[in-house]
Amino acid sequence: MSARNHIRESAGDHAFNLAVLIFLILFGVVMAVPMIAELAVSLSSKIASQTGTIGLVPVGFTFASWEFMLRNAGLWRSLGISAASTALVVVISLLINAMMAYPLSKRNFAPVKVLMLVVVFTMIFKAPTIPYFLTLRGYGLYNSFWAMVVPQVISAYNLLVMRSFFQSFPAEIEEAAEIDGCGKFRMFFRIVLPSSKAVIATVGLFYGVGAWNQYATPLMMIQDTALFPLQLKIHQLVNAASGDIAAAVKVSTANYTNDTLGAAAVIFSMVPVLLIYPFVQKYFAKGAMLGSVKG
């Protein structure tokens, strides 16, 4: 009786497993399709692009669009600008945030309550866009490389993530060090910080992704195309039937179109993310947990 029951149930379980497997594989495929299609377009010929016959595999395979894109000095320049600003944001923000989050994690430090209010308030009351823009302009950040760095270096959310990590740092270790006459600076830089690699990696990842993908601030602040970060450059390349692309496409011998060039640009800008992805993947779960439900 019970044996038969068991068998019937596992047959049901088996069907359930299969249904889940099929559904999720389909879901994953649908998610991947836009990227695969874009890659196919970027590797296809002019005629294929114009006749609209490119599906998930390149038609009239050619590297023409990629050759044109990779020779575009502006694209490399923008890549460099994005890389430099992202690196600066990560380094500066981690230093500033860790230093601020540590005292905020101390319950015996009297001003913590007031300071936390100051921090949290910036999360729930957002300054309107126009005064934000005018203020940054007032700091001389208009058409300046630093417009992509300075506004990114502190976020209340990441500060709270770090603080909650420091709060869980074992108090006994710090007490022992304090008895040995360890000062507060040394405590932080020599003892607490070196054992906080997980949170540093996580928060660094958050700041890095934010800085790399930032769009609104550079859009408002950077008019000079020579200073365009990668995201603005891609927007310009994808949308512009203008400038160098429009001229290039008109050349009759060229084996590319606006579409294939735009596709190459889009894939190009995804490459750095895909390259870094495997190295940061292991920090996701930790980061999402730290910063999900409670900061």
Added chain:
Amino acid sequence: MSDSRWAGTAGGRLARHFRNFWPYYVMILPGLTFLILIKYIPMAGSVIAFQNFSLRRGIWGSPWVGLENFRKLLDYDDFHRVFRNTLILGALKTLIVFPVPILLALLMNELRQALVKKSIQTVVTIPHFISWVIVGGLTFDVLGASGLFNQIRSLFGLEMILPMQKSAWFRPVYVLTSIWKESGWGTVVYLAAISGIDPGLYESASIDGASRFQKMTRITFPMILPTAVTLFLINIGSFLDLGFDQVFNLYTPMTYDVADIFDTYVYRSGIQQGKYSFSTAVGLFQSVIGFILVVVFNRLSKRVSEDGGLW
């Protein structure tokens, strides 16, 4: 401590506090400075909503006009349109987009093939790290004249259409791109919550003859419900934060009537047309409503679960 002549007096306590804690003040200083420069000074700059601000005269020289900008805004058709769009897109996001990661996490948890699970997780999480410019580019290409969407339509003998130029299509596109970009990332939290469930629960359910499906709906789902409720309330709190980047990279002048939200409207009227005071009034309206929503729903979320709430 006790040998100090000042011990016990207010001044003495203060001096002792600073002698003890001055490194903390030094450590806080850079972060606090940036918070003030980047967050608080622009907040104070919102006073131009009550002025007729011009760049030439600046904040100190521009004339004060009281609530005139707000009165103008309430009479303005554009404002009502933008407000309505923001509410509708926010509602779609909360009702349709929000549950997707929960469902996805429940199903992924049932996958026994480790390699398949890992691959699917990777594919669905990657879009989180891609900017909206890129997602916008992909969307325009897939839905373009020669894109995949129209190729599939032509297989079924349907005529070519351009969804990105049609108002009726904007909301579905908004919802689908939101799911495409963030649903995989959203599962990370739920999968972590699932991994914390006591295995004993599943074992005793098996002994009682529960099927896999029953275990999912009767154990896994209820166990992650508190996390979901907390995130749901936080989500409603940030209802008005639809994201400038997403809409800006997906809309076209043909879809402004349904796509324009506060953030994109403020960008066009303020930055591009230079209506500084009026646009600040719109932005301030959004910030104040947003503030109230976050505070109310944060309180609710704290009532629901002890570690709920954003702070």
